[in-house]
Amino acid sequence: MNTNFPVPDSKRLQRLIAEAYERAPDPDAVRVKRIGERLARKQPVQHIRIVNKWPWWIILLLAGGVATAAWWAGERWFGEHGPVSKSDESKISDKIMSKKNELPVEEQNTKAEQKAKDKTTFDERKSPVIYQREDF
Amino acid sequence: MPASRHLLERYCRQGDKSAFNSFYRQQSNRLWKFLRARGCNEDSAYDLLAEAFLKFIQVVCKDIRSPIALLYRIAINLHIDNYRRETASPIVSDTGQLDHHIDKSAGFDDEHEYLRALINTLPKDEQNLLLMRYWIGLTHKEIAGILEMPEGTIRRQCAAIIKKLQQRWQDSDEHQFPRA
Numbered sequence: 001m002n003t004n005f006p007v008p009d010s011k012r013l014q015r016l017i018a019e020a021y022e023r024a025p026d027p028d029a030v031r032v033k034r035i036g037e038r039l040a041r042k043q044p045v046q047h048i049r050i051v052n053k054w055p056w057w058i059i060l061l062l063a064g065g066v067a068t069a070a071w072w073a074g075e076r077w078f079g080e081h082g083p084v085s086k087s088d089e090s091k092i093s094d095k096i097m098s099k100k101n102e103l104p105v106e107e108q109n110t111k112a113e114q115k116a117k118d119k120t121t122f123d124e125r126k127s128p129v130i131y132q133r134e135d136f
Numbered sequence: 137m138p139a140s141r142h143l144l145e146r147y148c149r150q151g152d153k154s155a156f157n158s159f160y161r162q163q164s165n166r167l168w169k170f171l172r173a174r175g176c177n178e179d180s181a182y183d184l185l186a187e188a189f190l191k192f193i194q195v196v197c198k199d200i201r202s203p204i205a206l207l208y209r210i211a212i213n214l215h216i217d218n219y220r221r222e223t224a225s226p227i228v229s230d231t232g233q234l235d236h237h238i239d240k241s242a243g244f245d246d247e248h249e250y251l252r253a254l255i256n257t258l259p260k261d262e263q264n265l266l267l268m269r270y271w272i273g274l275t276h277k278e279i280a281g282i283l284e285m286p287e288g289t290i291r292r293q294c295a296a297i298i299k300k301l302q303q304r305w306q307d308s309d310e311h312q313f314p315r316a
Contacts, residue, residue, distance in 0.1 A: 005247040007305045010298050017255070017270040020248035027168040027182070035186045036160050043153060043193060 140203050148197035160189060163204065166272070167211055173252075173267060174215055174260075180222075184214050205278035208268060212282065254304055262297050269294050 008016060140162065146155035164185060171181040188211040195210075196203055255263055261283075268274045268282070269290075276294070280287040 005250055005305070007302055008247075010302070013251075013298055013301060014270045016248065016251050017266060018273075020251045020255075021169060021173055021267065021271045023248055024169045024173065024252075026165055027178075027185075031182055032164050032168065032185070035182065035189070036157060036164065038186065039160065039189050039193065040153060040157060042190065043156070 141200060144196055144200045144203050148200055156193070159203075163207060164189070167207065170208070170267060170272065171211060171215060174212075174263065176215065176218070180218060184211065184218060187214055202278050202281065204272070205274050205282055208272060208274065209282040212264060251305075254301060254308065257304065258297065258300070262293070262300075265290070265293055266297055266301075 140159055143155040143159040143162075146152040147159070167188065168181050168185050171184050172178070176184060188207065191210045191214070192203075192207050196206060199206070255266060258266070265279065265283070268279050269276070274282075276287050276290045280290045283290070
């Protein structure tokens, strides 16, 4: 009986582990078979989860494609036939313009001042001078 | 022999019971031996084998990516529950305070037997890791899923346990039979 076993390297040790347990005594075949039969009886008749043949991502892709097509078609249709016709559109814009022109005088003045201020501010912003010292 | 995963795909998608039976025949012996190696007595190992497969049937079709890892995860959890219930004394205690040295005078027919005895001196978790990785053949990733640890940790631990085993092999050798 050999009692002095040389220390194996890592690879050999890993192989020995697998061999050591594979060689362990097997279970009683009859008992294992009986367990298998019990499992077969306990399995539900229809255990299958309902798995579509079509993967879920294909369905998602198709739905997305249909939605995109519908949106595109809608855009095109509204573009041609639009909810408001062009003649009506021009009428509406004229009305809006005339209403604007009917503003009270004071408001018009305030608006003019504001416009002037905005213009200056706008011009100042456009100026290349970032900072200019004030001469007092 | 068809791979386990293909068998279970046939079982889950087509209800092919014979596919599941083939899977059971493939895995049952090894699982029983694993439970025995983990410290179960013979009868408990049969009971746990049945229970593990029963639970396995109930959940496997939800995710059949790693069926063997799932099976062993169930078996290990059942074994832990059983151990707590019975407070049976396994070959290796949880604290791993057993003598690390093997009494070679007890006689080992071959180094496989000696190695099994040596592995039994390791803490339980390390034994699980060793057997799942190098005997059952699970990947580091699958074991990480079972033990709920990062894959990198599993890799490092596997390497460390192999080194530890080599050290104990050497220490036992020197302890019992000091070199002249």
